[in-house]
Amino acid sequence: MSASQRSEPARPARSARSSREVPGQPGAAPSASGHPDCPDGPGRPDSELLAALLDGMDAALCAFDADGTVTHWNHEAERILGWTAAEAVGRKGLGGWAARPGDARDVEARLTEAMGATGRRVHEFALLTKDGGRVLVRTQSSGVPGADGRPAGVYCAFSEVHAQVDLERSIALSEALLDDASWNVVLVDADLRVAVVNANAAGALRTARKAAPGRPLGDFLDQGVEEAEAALQHVLAEGAPPAPTELWVTLRDADADAADGLEGAEGVRYELLDDDEAVRGEGGDRVEAGAAARRRCWRSGFLRLASPLTEEPAPLGVAWIFQDVTEVKGQEQESARMRFRGNQLHRAARAAAECEDPMEAASVHLDFALAGFADHALIDLVLDPPPGAPADRIRLVRAAATPTGAPGPCPPVVPGGIPLAYPEGHPALQAAERCGSVRASARRSDESGAAQWAAARKWPEGAVHGLCAVLRSRGRTLGVVTFLRTSSRRAFDRTDATYAEDVAARVAASVDLAARRR
Numbered sequence: 001m002s003a004s005q006r007s008e009p010a011r012p013a014r015s016a017r018s019s020r021e022v023p024g025q026p027g028a029a030p031s032a033s034g035h036p037d038c039p040d041g042p043g044r045p046d047s048e049l050l051a052a053l054l055d056g057m058d059a060a061l062c063a064f065d066a067d068g069t070v071t072h073w074n075h076e077a078e079r080i081l082g083w084t085a086a087e088a089v090g091r092k093g094l095g096g097w098a099a100r101p102g103d104a105r106d107v108e109a110r111l112t113e114a115m116g117a118t119g120r121r122v123h124e125f126a127l128l129t130k131d132g133g134r135v136l137v138r139t140q141s142s143g144v145p146g147a148d149g150r151p152a153g154v155y156c157a158f159s160e161v162h163a164q165v166d167l168e169r170s171i172a173l174s175e176a177l178l179d180d181a182s183w184n185v186v187l188v189d190a191d192l193r194v195a196v197v198n199a200n201a202a203g204a205l206r207t208a209r210k211a212a213p214g215r216p217l218g219d220f221l222d223q224g225v226e227e228a229e230a231a232l233q234h235v236l237a238e239g240a241p242p243a244p245t246e247l248w249v250t251l252r253d254a255d256a257d258a259a260d261g262l263e264g265a266e267g268v269r270y271e272l273l274d275d276d277e278a279v280r281g282e283g284g285d286r287v288e289a290g291a292a293a294r295r296r297c298w299r300s301g302f303l304r305l306a307s308p309l310t311e312e313p314a315p316l317g318v319a320w321i322f323q324d325v326t327e328v329k330g331q332e333q334e335s336a337r338m339r340f341r342g343n344q345l346h347r348a349a350r351a352a353a354e355c356e357d358p359m360e361a362a363s364v365h366l367d368f369a370l371a372g373f374a375d376h377a378l379i380d381l382v383l384d385p386p387p388g389a390p391a392d393r394i395r396l397v398r399a400a401a402t403p404t405g406a407p408g409p410c411p412p413v414v415p416g417g418i419p420l421a422y423p424e425g426h427p428a429l430q431a432a433e434r435c436g437s438v439r440a441s442a443r444r445s446d447e448s449g450a451a452q453w454a455a456a457r458k459w460p461e462g463a464v465h466g467l468c469a470v471l472r473s474r475g476r477t478l479g480v481v482t483f484l485r486t487s488s489r490r491a492f493d494r495t496d497a498t499y500a501e502d503v504a505a506r507v508a509a510s511v512d513l514a515a516r517r518r
Contacts, residue, residue, distance in 0.1 A: 060137075063144070063155040066115070068093045068108060071153065080137070080160060082130030098127050100134075114141035115154040124161060136161045177321075184298075184324070187305070189317040190236060192216060192229055204298075204324060206251055223295070224249030228320075235302040235318045244301045246325070250294055297329040298322040334495070341499050344368045349506065358514035359412040362507045363400050366410040366481070369503040373496070374467075374483035376402045376460050377410045380428055381471075381479035381511065383419050394432045395419040396479065399511070402460075420458060427457070428480040431468040435477060437497040440466040450487065459484055467492040469504035473512035481507055 054061060060077035062070055073088040081098060091097060095104025107125050114121040120142045126134050139158040146152035177185045177198065184201035188194060194212045202209045205220040218225050227247055235241070300322040307314045348368035352361035366377040380396035397419055402410045422429055427440040442453040442464040454463040465485040471478040481504045485492070492500075 057157075059157045059159050061155060061157045062088070063153060064093075064111060065153040066151060068111070070094075072155070077158075080129075080135065080158075081127060087130075094127070099125070100128060103127075111141055111154050111156065114156075115143040115151045117143060125158075127158075138164045184322050186320040186322075187317055188217075188232055188320055190315050192232055194220075195317060201322075204296075204322075218252075220252055222250045222252045231300070231302065232318050232320065235304050236315050239304050240302050244299050246329070247298050247300050247322070249296055249298060251296070295326070296324055297326045299325045337495070340372065344371060345502060345506070348503075352506070352510065357412075358510045358517065359399065362510035362514070363410050363412055365503055365506045365510065366400065366402075369483075369499075370402070370410070373499065375486050375489070376463060376484040378402070378459075378482040378484070379410070379412075379471075379479060379507065379511070380420060380482065382432065382477055394429055394477075396422060396428060396432065399479065422458060423456065427466055427468045428482055431470045431480050432477055435470050435472065437470070437501055438468045439492050439497065440468075441491045462486045465489065465491045467497060467500050469497070469500040471504055471508035471511055473508040476512075478508055478511050478515070 054072060054074040055076075057074055057076055060080050061072065061074045062077055063072035065071050070088050070091050073083070073085040075085075077088070078084050083098060088098070093104060093108050095101050095108070099107050103126055110121065110123050110125075120140050123139050123141065124136060125139055126136050129135055137158040138161050139156050141154055141156045143151050144153040144155060177183075178187075178196060179198060181198060182200065184204045185196075185198045186194060186201045186205075187196040194215050194217070197205065197207075197209055197212045199209065202212060205212065207220060212220075217228055221228060224247055228249065231241075231245060231247065300320060303319040303321070305316040305319055307316055345368070348365045351368070352364045355361040355364060362379065366379070370377055377400075378398065379400035381399045383395040383397045385393065385395065398413055400410050400412045427438040431438045440457075442450045450464050451461055454461055457466070459466065459482075463484040464487045467483045468480050469483075470480055481500070483492070483496075483500055
């Protein structure tokens with residue numbers, strides 16, 4: 001770096017100028033002010049590049065030669081301390097102008113130590129500003145060897161301590177979020193591909209931290225991926241939303257077709273709900289109940305990440321921070337559902353009490369139960385066996401039904417005495433035979449055959465989920481009430497079966513009263 005081994009650069013056009021010319025010395029770092037004796041020499045482009053690099057640095061930088069004379073002073077150093085390059089370059093040490101005399105000895109000793117040491121040295125100094133104030137800076141010093149390997153000088157990069165602490169705090173926050181945070185954190189790039197996940201988020205997505213980067217969200221999410229990507233695109237374009245967002249998602253590796261019940265050969269699952277919550281299939285074999293619903297509710301917050309190194313913030317991606325609140329949301333929804341259904345039962349009881357005809361009262365109970373619960377309802381009553389017929393064979397006859405087209409009220413119909421042509425193993429027959437509730441659903445993967453599935457069971461067109469509850473009164477089976485849902489609704493669950501049994505008990509009382517009046 002000595003002036004004797006390289007041509008002196010010309011004086012740059014920018015701020016790195018000295019108040020007096022410092023001649024080149026053996027072993028000294030070249031001055032940013034250049035040398036007036038060779039303004040057009042081959043070192044001029046190097047000097048301009050060096051001046052541009054120094055002034056464009058985000059950190060303040062000053063350099064000293066082997067004698068401790070300031071040789072470089074960039075624009076950031078001028079901003080922090082107020083001393084211009086013309087006032088700083090050429091001064092001997094920092095004492096008396098950029099450092100108090102008592103502090104200058106310690107500063108110079110540490111710089112001298114860094115000049116002959118290997119690697120960088122980090123120190124904190126109290127320096128003086130031009131207006132007489134003091135500022136605490138954190139410095140990184142490193143020696144500059146000459147061509148012969150001996151120390152030729154030292155450079156010192158420094159910044160205000162609070163700025164350095166802010167940077168370190170930001171880095172520590174990022175590392176803590178990606179390592180130790182109890183929340184799930186996913187960093188998504190501008191192409192909506194996963195960049196980084198923390199340990200909790202990897203567990204939530206059912207993947208490994210090293211396997212997640214570079215993959216789209218569709219590799220992890222099945223249902224809800226469109227909503228998640230739309231939210232991320234909005235954050236990239238408009239910024240973070242003012243409040244957390246709740247997203248319902250289903251993981252890709254979740255088996256959506258696995259549900260409670262036993263799937264029969266014709267693509268229907270039958271389930272009998274006993275007191276011990278066992279499940280029995282068409283043949284009566286005991287199987288275990290299925291897993292709970294796999295939909296997850298993630299309460300999510302989003303932060304747009306932009307680069308601070310560009311003139312206009314360029315989006316780097318989005319930080320997606322979320323927490324699984326499925327259990328809490330499920331409890332909230334269940335509480336709201338229970339309140340609504342309790343109110344419906346209360347209103348139905350009051351309305352049915354005003355009906356003179358008991359069958360009309362039974363129809364009123366179903367009308368109130370259908371609200372928010374099912375699309376269709378049927379009442380099938382047990383028909384007395386004819387003389388000579390086996391008494392264990394159950395025959396059902398239609399007593400009330402909702403319209404076969406659009407959903408509507410469930411008025412009573414004239415039985416006519418003709419039994420329904422239910423095939424053997426029909427859910428309604430199973431409910432009557434076993435005195436329990438039976439659920440049935442069409443195969444999800446066979447939507448084209450849903451119409452044939454409903455027609456084969458003598459149910460209205462479009463029905464894909466059925467729930468049959470037995471009508472029991474005074475120790476006798478009076479019939480079966482059937483609730484049906486279309487494909488726009490979810491399948492019936494155990495909570496729905498409990499509600500259907502409550503409704504069936506009220507309907508059975510009205511049906512029993514009607515039979516006694518005949």
